[in-house]
Amino acid sequence: MLRRHRRAARLTLEQLAEASGVSARTLSDMERGRSKGPQHRTVTALADALRLAGAEREQLIELAREGRLRDHWARPTGLCELPRPVDDFTGRSAELAWAAEVMRAGEAGPGLITGSAGLGKSTLAIRAAHTLRPDFPDGVFFLDLFGMSAEPLPSDEALGMLLRALGLTDQQLPGGVGERASLYRSLLRERRVLVVLDNAASEEQVRPLLPGGGTARALVTGRRLLAGLEGVRRLSLGPLPPMEATQLLTGILKDRGTPDADPALWDLAQLCGGLPLALRIAGNRLASRPGWNAADFAARLTDEERRLDQLSAGDLKIATAFGLSYDQLAEDTRRVFRRLSLVPGRDFDAALSSVAGGTSIAGAWDALDELVDLGLLQDGASGRYRFHDLVLLFARERLRAEEPAADRDAVVDAVTSWLLRMATSAGSWFEPIHSHRDPELTGLSTQEEADRWLRANVDNWLGALRQAADRGGHAAVLLLGMSMIRFADRWMHAGHWPDVFTLGAKAAAALGDLPRQAAHLNALAADQLVSGGDMEAALRYTAQAMDLAVRGGSSEEIASAHHFAAGALRRLGRLDEAIEAQSRAAEIFKADGDVEAYSHCLGSLGTCYRDAGQYPQALEHYLALWDLVNDDASGLLPNAAAFTRSIALARIGECLGLLGRRSEAIARLTEAIVLLEEAQVLAVMAGALQTLASLLAEEGRAGESRQTYARAAEVFEAIGDSDASDRCRDLAS
Template identity: 80%
Template sequence: MLRRHRHAARLTLEQLAEASGVSARTLSDMERGRSKGPQHRTVTALADALGLADADRRQLIELAREGRLRDHWNRPTGLCELPRSVDDFTGRSPELAWIDELLHAGDAGVGLITGSAGLGKTTLTVRAAHALRPGFPGGVYFLDLFGMSAQPLPVNEALSLLLRALGSTEQQIPPDVAGRASLYRSLLRERRALIVLDNAASEEQVRPLLPGGGAGKALVTSRRLLAGLEGVRRLGLGPLPPMEATELLTGILKERGASDDDPALWQLAQLCGGLPLALRIAGNRLVSRPGWNAADLAARLTNEERRLDQLSAGDLKIATAFGLSYEQLAGSTRRVFRRLALVPGRTFDAALAAVAGGMPTEGAWDALDELVDLGLLQDSASGRYRFHDLVRLFARDRLRAEESAAEREAVTLTVTEWLLRTATSAGWWFGLGSGRRDHDRAGPSTAEEADRWLRVNVDNWLGALRQVASRGGHAAVIDFAMSVVHFSDRWMHAVHWSDVYTLGVEAAAALGDLSRQAAQLNALAWVQLTSGGDMEAALRHTAQAMELAVRAGSTEEIASAHHFAAGALRRLGRLDEAIEAQSQAAELFKADGDIDAYSHCLGSLGSCHRDAGHYEQALEQYHRLWDLVNDDASGLAPSTVAFSRPVALARIGECLGLLGQRSEAISKLSEAIGLLEQAQLPAVQAGALETLAALLAEEGRPGESRQAYARAAEVYEVTGDADASSRCRDLANAAS
């Protein structure tokens, strides 16, 4: 009938296709009887293009409807049926909303959902597909592509299954992949159907299975990122937040009758790392064992050595899920993956991965990319990588199973020695005297690189330091602790310096090195001072350091003990004693030719006088420091100049304010604040901002005062001083 009407209208297939908007291929299939039940809107478009009168129009539309009914009842049933959705599905509201929006967008046809094993990609997608089924009258179909198996589903078989599910007979299915893909796309163009392609192996497998535009839509899940797929919307799935993870456990356990404490469920959710598969296994274990409670299972999971074994319920095993991804890796990548479990710290970079894997950095990049692609590692924009906690345990299990104890010990030694050697080399960039000779070691090539490396890799080198100390590597420990003494001034509010210098004290004592032991005790006193900790403890440290330094004949450490004792005495309000101790330290350092330490004493002596209300004397000391740091012939180390210049300027501004010279004080403080930010000295910067804000208020400049208080609150928050941050925020609001 269609051919007869087309001939009567004297139109070619191509002309009718252009007039109706229906493809020539679809028209040809209809005229040759391959498509006996075209969609209603397709037929109405043809009737409009042919200009059919009422009777002819009704007849053509009715024939198409009858064809669709015959096609429906003759179509094979049960093919590509959507799996059931679990009743206790929990959370993922943003992800479900994303899928809903995607599939209702006119220009979007394919959503790709990726993530590591156990994140619930399939469960989420099936849940969404069931919810969206009413919006897809052409059907919702599900196909497992077996992407993690040794033999993923071949494309030609996948197309055959999908075409049969869509109603094509065996005789209608072309023999070749290209023909099948073309027929598949043509069916989906006119049919509002949703295809769920689960567990995809590669771009090559998925690409022929995607709709080519039109009414059909598709959702794809994969452990791989499938970065080569074009024209798809991407959703990276992560672990469930703690609250949703706990809710999922509660939902699984609701029918078992036993009551479980909320804290125990919360702990269990944390031990499962928010991984839905792990939570499902834990919940199923409890459901199948009424005599257990959540606290019992949480106690078992607390033991890392047994955690993966405990996360097993029937044929559900978390280790099996990870193992499928592991088996996809190349041999060299497996080795890197296993050995990264030995790296101390939660994150690492390609350089450290190369050391662990025993390969060039370029090879490590490739291995890390493969691990990220399969969801076995998580990456970030900063070039850092990390394990999920359970994946780390799996990597450690693989390491124990596949490498000997001797091999594991050798890798551990290589990694920790490299970390500590690199950290020591970085630390000496800020050291004085003989330390500068250590710049020829492997490590950062500039002070800026050294600063960044020490900050970014802190968890790694701190973990390495502890491991080396536990093995009795006293010389390496004390070398590192001595190398970072001056760097710690640049990062004074980091929380780990107490651990570093405590290990340094123990290492020096084990070596019988009295001078270095005194140095580390002085450093511990410095930690108490900079953290606002126990000033009496600081005095005990300096007293011990003084005794050891006198026995060792170390003028440097005697002077340092006076210097840090003065700081503690000042904070205890014993200002006369503090001024005396700081004056002794300044004299000793100057006589010993240690101009850098002498400059620090000048600044500290100014602070003692300031606290005692001797503002003129304080200003005099700060000016002496200012003149020293601006004297090119002073012999000060560049790092000392960079640290002391903005501090001195800020202190001068504070003293001028205390002396009532507000205009000049505001000028000095404004200049100092910019320099302090450049030098990354947030604690001093915050104090200077607060002082500036108060002076601006006194000068009748409320707008500027409010901005300075608000900025001070932000910087105090960075340093971890919540009380000061809250105080400045309140003052900023009051100035509004």
């Protein structure tokens, strides 16, 4: 009938296609009887283009409707049917909203959900597809592409299954992938269909299965990132947050006779790392064993060596899920993956990966890319990588199973040695003389790079330090501790310095090195002062340091003991003793030519006089310090001068404020805060902001004062002083 009307109108297929907006291929299929039930909007568009009216129009539309009904009842059932959704699906509201938005968008490309094993990608896609079913009246199809198996589903077979699900018989299927893909796209163009392609292996497998446009949509899941796919909307799935993970466990266990305590389920969720598969296994094990309780099962899972074994229920095994990804790796990458489990910290970069994996930097990058692509590693900011907790346990299990103990020990030795050398070399950038710089190491060419490396890798070099101490590596431990003493001034509020300097002191004692033992005890005293800790403990450290320094003949450590003792005495309110001790320290440092230490004493003396209410004497010492750090001939290193200059200017501003010279104080403090931020001296910066805010309020500059208090609150919070932060936030509001 369509052909008859077209010929009566003296139109070619191409002319009718142009007039109606329906493709010539679709028209040809209709006229040849391959498409007997075209969509209503397609037929009305053709009737309009052919200018049909009355009975002729109604007859054409009715024939198409009857064809659609025949199509519906003739289509094979059970092909590519969507699996049932899980009843206790929990959370993922943002992800479901993303899927709905992408699938309903007018011109959206495919949606791609990626992530590591056990994150529930398939479950999420199935849930989304069931929710979206009313939006796709022409069908919702599901196809497992077996991407993690040894033989993923070939594209031609996948197309055959989808075409059969769309109503074609085997006789109607073309032979090649290209022909099948073309037919598939033409059938989908005029249909409102959703195709879920689960567990994709590669871009090459998926591309022929994607709709070519029109109203059909595709939602793809896979462990691989499929970075080569063009025009896709991507969602990287992560673990469930703790609250949602606990809710999932609660839902799985809702039919148990005896409810489990919420804290026990919370602990269990934490031990499962928020992985839905692990949570499902844990929940199923508890649900199938009414005599168990969550607290006892959580206690079992605390044993890291047995946790993966415990996370199995019937045919569900978390280790099996990880193993499918592991089996996809090249052997060199498997070795890197296994050995990265020996890294002592929480994350690592390519340089450390190359040391652990025994490969080049380029080889490490390739391995890391492959591991991220398969979801076995998580990549973060600044080129750093980390394991999910359960994947880390899997890597350790593979390491024990596949590499002998001697090889594992050699990797630990190599990683520990490299980390200690790198940390020691980085710390030496902050010493007056870079005596501990290791010329064989690369990657640290400036003080800023050394600072960044030490902060980013703190968990790793701390772990290496503890391992070396346990193994009796006293020389390396002592060397690292010495290189950190000056750097600790830049990272004052880090909580790890007591460990570093205690281990250093023990190493020095084991080696009989009295001056260096004294240096570490003085560093421990300094940490008590910076953290506002136990001042009596600080005095005990300095007393021990003084004794060792006198016996070891180290005037530097004698002076340091006086200096830090003075700080503790000042905090205890023993100001006369503090001024006497600090003056003695200043004399020794000046006589020894240690200008940097002398500058510290000048500043500390100013603070002692300030606390004693002797503001003119305090200002005198701060100004002397200011002159020293601005004297190019003083001998201070530029970095040390810049660091101290910011503190000196802040103290001058504070002192001017105490002397009632508010306008001068505001100007100095405003300038100092800029310098303090550049030098990242946050503790002093927070106090300077608080003082400036108070002075601005006294000057009647309320708006500026509120803004400054708010900024002070942020900096106090950054250094972990929540009380001061709350105080400033209250004043700001």
